[in-house]
Amino acid sequence: MKELDIVDWARSVADGSHQEIAVDARMIAGLDDAQVTAVTMMLTEPRPVITVVGPAGSGKTRMLAASVAAWKSAGVSVFGAAPSASAAQALQDGTGLNSDTLHKLVYEHSTKQRRGQRPPGEAWDLPERSVVIIDEAGTVDTRLLCQYGEIAQVKNWRTILVGDHRQLGSVDAGGMFAELVSDPGVATVELDTLHRFEHTWEADASLDLRNGEPRVVDAYDYHGRIHGHADPAAAIQAVADEAFDGIIEGRDVLIMASTNKTVDELNAALTHRLVSVGWLDSDDGVEIAGRVFHPGQPVVTRANDRTLVYGPDGDHWVRNGDRWMFDEGTRHELHLTNLDNGHSHAIPADYIAAGNLTVDYASTINRAQGATVDEAHLLIDDRTDAKQLYVGTTRGRNANHIHTAPPAFDPDRHGPADHVREWTPIVAVAATLERQPDQVSAIARRRELRELSNQTHDLERDNAATDAPTGARASEPGRDRTVAAMRRLQRLTRRPRTQGLER
Numbered sequence: 001m002k003e004l005d006i007v008d009w010a011r012s013v014a015d016g017s018h019q020e021i022a023v024d025a026r027m028i029a030g031l032d033d034a035q036v037t038a039v040t041m042m043l044t045e046p047r048p049v050i051t052v053v054g055p056a057g058s059g060k061t062r063m064l065a066a067s068v069a070a071w072k073s074a075g076v077s078v079f080g081a082a083p084s085a086s087a088a089q090a091l092q093d094g095t096g097l098n099s100d101t102l103h104k105l106v107y108e109h110s111t112k113q114r115r116g117q118r119p120p121g122e123a124w125d126l127p128e129r130s131v132v133i134i135d136e137a138g139t140v141d142t143r144l145l146c147q148y149g150e151i152a153q154v155k156n157w158r159t160i161l162v163g164d165h166r167q168l169g170s171v172d173a174g175g176m177f178a179e180l181v182s183d184p185g186v187a188t189v190e191l192d193t194l195h196r197f198e199h200t201w202e203a204d205a206s207l208d209l210r211n212g213e214p215r216v217v218d219a220y221d222y223h224g225r226i227h228g229h230a231d232p233a234a235a236i237q238a239v240a241d242e243a244f245d246g247i248i249e250g251r252d253v254l255i256m257a258s259t260n261k262t263v264d265e266l267n268a269a270l271t272h273r274l275v276s277v278g279w280l281d282s283d284d285g286v287e288i289a290g291r292v293f294h295p296g297q298p299v300v301t302r303a304n305d306r307t308l309v310y311g312p313d314g315d316h317w318v319r320n321g322d323r324w325m326f327d328e329g330t331r332h333e334l335h336l337t338n339l340d341n342g343h344s345h346a347i348p349a350d351y352i353a354a355g356n357l358t359v360d361y362a363s364t365i366n367r368a369q370g371a372t373v374d375e376a377h378l379l380i381d382d383r384t385d386a387k388q389l390y391v392g393t394t395r396g397r398n399a400n401h402i403h404t405a406p407p408a409f410d411p412d413r414h415g416p417a418d419h420v421r422e423w424t425p426i427v428a429v430a431a432t433l434e435r436q437p438d439q440v441s442a443i444a445r446r447r448e449l450r451e452l453s454n455q456t457h458d459l460e461r462d463n464a465a466t467d468a469p470t471g472a473r474a475s476e477p478g479r480d481r482t483v484a485a486m487r488r489l490q491r492l493t494r495r496p497r498t499q500g501l502e503r
Contacts, residue, residue: 010049011185018046032193035063051188052162056394057196061094068095077130081183086321109151137163138177166210198316228425240269253371255362258384266362286329289353300360310345365392379403385435404428
């Protein structure tokens with residue numbers, strides 16, 4: 001299956017093989033109008049593919065929980081999938097739906113079969129006409145979605161793609177969810193009421209941020225949510241101070257940055273503060289695999305390992321993104337308590353030595369997508385883009401703060417880079433909003449190339465028509481537009497060819 005096949009599949013109409021479920025008042029009690037519309041579409045329009053778009057804070061999980069309950073009550077098999085193990089666990093926790101990674105589901109029905117291994121395990125052996133909900137669909141890479149689509153069509157599974165194409169995308173080739181959402185032939189419903197934010201202005205501002213509206217910067221500035229600092233080091237210390245105050249006062253505070261390096265610096269700065277006031281005991285620190293952990297510290301596992309099972313029935317395993325509290329340990333293992341399910345597990349030194357366990361006061365923006373906390377602090381730099389800004393500024397219920405600082409000095413010039421002289425916190429946030437990541441489907445890329453090519457040809461024709469009979473130069477504005485269009489066309493065609501365009 002290729003991208004065009006995914007679009008054809010998503011456009012196809014119901015063939016009567018899937019059960020329609022009547023909607024009653026109990027199913028939709030407490031839902032807003034858009035959530036009711038989404039539930040109604042999923043239950044009563046049994047098309048092979050339905051897409052649901054939900055901006056940050058729009059209550060996607062609550063809407064899905066109502067639909068899952070209705071399907072289960074009607075005897076329909078439902079399964080949840082997501083690009084990451086932590087997102088799959090969050091889907092399972094929020095809906096009561098048995099969930100796993102999309103990679104695992106595809107492996108059980110595709111890779112495993114090609115290797116001549118046994119049939120899919122019981123947990124993933126879904127009957128025909130099952131419903132599969134894929135959460136965080138905007139972050140699913142195109143190749144994996146193609147592989148899943150082939151399986152779903154053979155198995156006649158209904159697929160519900162849920163996500164937000166304005167949030168972070170796949171780290172690999174992506175853009176397919178956005179392509180389906182924008183296609184008028186695909187059944188799509190968008191949630192439009194936000195439930196997360198305490199302040200109405202912040203809910204409205206988050207939507208402007210999502211849409212890239214420049215005026216939104218003034219709104220965050222007016223409400224005191226943009227903070228400028230003298231330099232990157234000062235910004236790290238200031239954000240650590242904010243997190244320190246929140247922890248001491250008992251608030252659920254999340255701090256975020258664009259890079260792992262900055263996240264490590266934030267974690268180190270905050271740990272130092274907590275040790276200095278006795279919140280963490282320096283004498284109880286445990287060194288393991290070259291790292292020091294203090295009892296009472298939150299930590300996060302950074303790699304999936306299905307061999308590290310735990311829980312009373314052994315039905316849990318260590319996931320990338322799981323959050324834990326460090327209790328005690330030796331140089332051979334650390335004893336942790338999972339903050340979501342309350343179960344304990346001993347993590348061996350070799351897992352930690354591979355860099356798979358880190359302190360969890362701070363997080364990368366990508367890892368924070370999907371989190372909801374009381375208060376969030378985002379540290380941006382000159383590489384943070386608009387989608388990261390949107391995700392990082394929509395995690396907090398009560399407040400979301402943006403921190404920034406001028407870029408570091410240019411060592412070659414022994415002073416600030418030229419553009420730093422024009423720097424202000426407002427300018428920095430506005431520049432981030434303009435920094436749109438360029439991730440689109442191969443279909444959209446080809447469409448853009450075709451439009452640019454047509455535009456270039458039209459401009460060349462217009463310029464030729466305005467040339468004087470003596471062969472004088474065409475008008476400079478027209479020629480400039482032609483050159484700009486041709487340069488853009490050349491830039492796009494030089495990019496690596498995206499897989500999966502042809503059938």
